[in-house]
Amino acid sequence: MHQSILVFRNFRYLKWALSVAAVSILLYVVHEPEYGLPNGGTLLGYVLGTFGALLILWLMWFGIRKRRYGAGGAPVEDWLSAHIYLGLTLIVVATLHTGFQFGWNVHTLAYGLMMIVILSGVFGLFAYLRVPELMTNNRRGMTLVQMMREISDLDTACREAALSLGDEINRIVLKASQNTRIGGNIRRQLSGDDPECATSEASRAVRHLADHAPPSQAEGFRALMGLLARKEELLSRARRDVRYKALLDIWLFFHVPLSFALLGALIAHIVSVFFYW
Amino acid sequence: MTERVKIAIVGSGPAGLSAAGRAAASGVSHVLLEQRDHISDTIYKYQKGKLVMATPDILPLRSELSFQIGIREEVLGNWEKQINGLKANIRYNSEVVAITGEKGNFTLKLSDGTTLNAEFVVFAIGLQGNIRLLGVPGQDREWVQYQLNDPDEYSDETIVVVGAGDAGIENALALTKQNTVVILNRGSEFARIKQGNLTAITAAIEKNQIECIYSADTVRVDDDGIVVKTPQGETKVKCDRIIARLGALPPRKFVESCGIKFPYSDPSSLPELSGQYESNVPGLYVIGALAGYPLIKQAMNQGYEVIEYIQGNQLKPADEPLLEQKFANIPGNRSVSEILAMLQESVPLLSGLTTLQLREFLLDSNVHAPRGGDVIFERNDYTNSFYSIVDGGVNIQIDPEDETKVVSLGQGEFFGEMGLLSGRRRTATVMASKPSLLIETPRRSMIKLINSVEAVKRVMDEVAVGRQIQTYIAPGIPLQDLQDLIRTVKVEKFEQGAVLFREGEAGDCLYLIQRGSVTVSREVSGKEAVISYVAAGNYVGEMALISNAPRSATIRAAVAVEALRLDGVPFQALMGRNEAVRRTIEARYRGRMLENIETTEQPEAGGIIQFLIEQGLGEATDVLLIDEALCVRCDNCEKACAETHQGTSRLNREAGPTYQTIHVPTSCRHCEHPHCMVDCPPDALRRNANGEVYITDSCIGCGNCERNCPYGVIHMAAKPPKKPGLLQWLLFGRGPGPGQAVSGKWGPDSNKEGGAPKPKKAVKCDMCKDVLGGPACVRACPTGAALRVEPSEFFRVVSQGL
Ligand SMILES: Cc1cc2nc3c(=O)[nH]c(=O)nc-3n(C[C@H](O)[C@H](O)[C@H](O)COP(=O)(O)OP(=O)(O)OC[C@H]3O[C@@H](n4cnc5c(N)ncnc54)[C@H](O)[C@@H]3O)c2cc1C
Ligand code: HEM
Ligand code: HEM
């Protein structure tokens, strides 16, 4: 129905970005440094460096613009599309600025940080493009809250169904309802699974006990197993939902703080080149 | 012996109270009869601490009692003190059940069996009506209640809720948190309730949180429970409490039983009254909300005035200065009554109105004096007001391509009725042709008038039929050539889901949709599959007439529909006579053939249309959709809404259903005929030229719109204090961050700025009419997942493939 952020406005910002990159490369090719190899200290180096630094500031301004909800001007979608493409051109602009002169110094630290920020951005972009649809399909029209509510309803139903099936089963079911977790630490969230899921364990145990149950309880066991299976299914969907949400969010925890680190390193870089020169 | 007074006043709302106050002050013998044991039951039932608003501000108050904005308790307390100070003769617990007799000698029968004589009777019983009781023995037990103020008040009880309407369901759901709840439903399913309530109650029953007894009739209330009869027999449901929510009996029944006439059965119809509030029964007067004046101040003024009138005193109505102000731009130094007479003379439509109706009509209206060439409204505007030409004239540009093609209207005629009827965009641009005098009347007053004055309805209908045929079917053809066709026209109404005609039937007529919208569907492998959608201002059924074949599709009302039924024979004759008409209709026919083929090849498009119609898009003018294949669930849309609208988001992204990847969040549809507008006392809900339905500052916070909106998109909220700016938050951590939920110091209940408590008013989506660049939700969406669409446009896109 409508298009992704990449195709947005018929690739307008891709075209801008390609032009910027092309101009930078052209200048780099024609430019003859007064002495030595191309580097940040030449005239072109200054030009590209300054441009790159401004670009970084502008990219970071996006965090502010995004929150100025009443602001006029271009919609956030334009900003993001431009952010992505122009963010990527930094790879060209900044690299040419360095003249490929890397070393163990604060300058290269800034460069490195920049590359990590860009990389995390690329990851985020990938998540933004891929995850929403997976998430929608997984939810089947339910919200996470609705899933949770249904899980807790199933839980109650399980405990009721267990009542007539003896102490052992009751204990198992109770344990399952107390120890089942959704989410948890970041690793858990991202895995979208729980290898030690208490409900799965209970389900296995109940199945095992059902094999030895007297025929009079067969009906009760069947009902309980049905409920547990349904709960398991919902649990795995809920966990997957948590995973998707985590994928959509986690990269920003790198992208943004590292942007600030980059800003710091950049300032250090600029200050230092003026001192040591 | 029966007590005898000069004036009996029935009902102690603001209207009746003020009347009693005036009667007491001027020493007339009187009695004020109130069915409850306290004054002003309607206001008594407002929420605790509700701020009572004294709108309209410009209207002066004329009463022995004082009234200004204040909380409910203060207002009632003051009135009680003042009315006792005036030594008014009030009888509480005195419900009037019948009135007989005539002017000078009325007999009022009270519910306790006693009677009372009066020369004049003033009806001031408001609109709330009488709450329907269970109507079985034991209905008055102390633990049987007919209202629920605070569901959290009860815990660990078994509560039976009687009544499966919205109110009953909402109560039942709220009570389940702490109680065992049984709901009694007289029907075998839940019918005619809000979608949200239906989903919630069905889920709660499925999960055994609520027990529902279907097809249940109450038999009696015993000491320990309620006895019900079901198809399986009689059973007793033991309980600690019964909450009966059976709605109210409209007061109109009672009023009619006293001989007072209402011109129409439509609920918005008002009794016909003289300029002095006297009804068609001499000596019987009607004032307040029942007379069509739904605000407290108006009701109080009328209470004062009616006593003066009964005593034979003339006085200018209190709204006189308002009318003077309205008429300021009418040339010539004429008095209000002269102008009123002049208006009735020059606009035939208004000639059938009583003085009172005319005054009310004009109070709501505006007088415009455009110069020649001024634009009154533009084609495609969404405005829905109605214009009468008092003087001068206008040109209606009927052809968007050719500005010179105009229809001229002159003094006494009216225009703008089509937008009013269809709720859709204006179909033509209208300009003043010379210096003119126009009256612009808002939608609500016009609807009230149409439903209250027969002559107005008749004239409107006649003119509207002709104009719609001219506009939508036979442009440029003079009315006299259309008479054959017009004569056969019948206006037919269809409920949501009703069938206009079925696939395979013989076709002998054509329907022009005047209001609402319809779906077109066809039988595909034994199932009815929707293939497209047709909005008001279009016709359906021409295909069978042109091809002389049976109907090729089924047409169903997507929402409540009003359609003009045009007979096939004169229609075919018209096509035979007129080349241009035939060509446009045939072109449309071919277009539809193609469209049908296209959509039949795209069954999934039909599914989407069907789904969206179920979500109310059939009556929407603009709706927010979310493409879940793009939505990254950042909730920036909600945050943007809250940030640009005093901290309360008017949309709930996650709520609402999804079909494939199309999600319809809970947000305003900006309906063609907004349900929320129906019952707003100060007429605070308006629509402006771009179509957005918004709430003006005159909202008094009564909550009617919140209840009336079927999509649950209106909330009651108070304005929180202004938050510190974004940079202050970023740099110094002042205040809550963007989009963060606010409570406490920055919350709506905060009294940080000091002063009186803040009124809760209705808030809803206003399509960011005051925000730079348009809807903030859409503008804030980083991935373009949120989009606002106009349904007919969207449906067209859908049927051509996504
Ligand atoms: C929730 C809510 C909030 C509102 N907020 C405001 C506001 O802030 N400002 C504002 O201006 N308006 C407000 N309104 C509207 C306002 O309340 C009404 O317009 C006003 O009360 C109408 O006054 P009334 O005297 O005509 O009738 P009512 O106030 O309805 O009084 C009718 C009285 O008649 C009695 N009665 C009825 N039948 C009989 C009978 N047969 N025998 C004896 N007595 C009888 C009733 O018990 C009642 O006391 C609000 C309305 C609602 C529902
Ligand atoms: C105002 C902006 C900038 C100025 C004035 C500037 C200036 C300079 C100068 C003068 C040099 C040469 C130093 C030397 O040869 O010792 C240099 C090198 C370099 N700059 Fe920048 N620069 C700027 C922005 C940037 C940016 C945005 C980056 C990348 C994030 C960057 C990364 C580097 C790197 C990696 C080198 C090579 C260091 C080396 O030679 O070892 N600079 N810069
Ligand atoms: C050095 C370069 C970059 C900097 C400094 C930078 C900085 C930022 C900042 C500050 C934000 C705001 C986050 C927030 O407040 O929520 C942001 C968001 C984002 N950036 Fe970058 N970014 C850079 C490059 C990139 C690149 C190259 C991409 C993609 C290829 C990218 C993709 C994104 C995305 C998808 C968002 C999230 C938008 C949202 O959810 O609203 N960024 N970036």
Ligand code: SF4
């Ligand atoms: S508030 Fe509700 S009834 Fe009113 S226009 Fe919006 S969706 Fe329609």
Ligand code: SF4
């Ligand atoms: S806008 Fe809603 S709450 Fe406000 S006065 Fe109108 S109906 Fe009542």
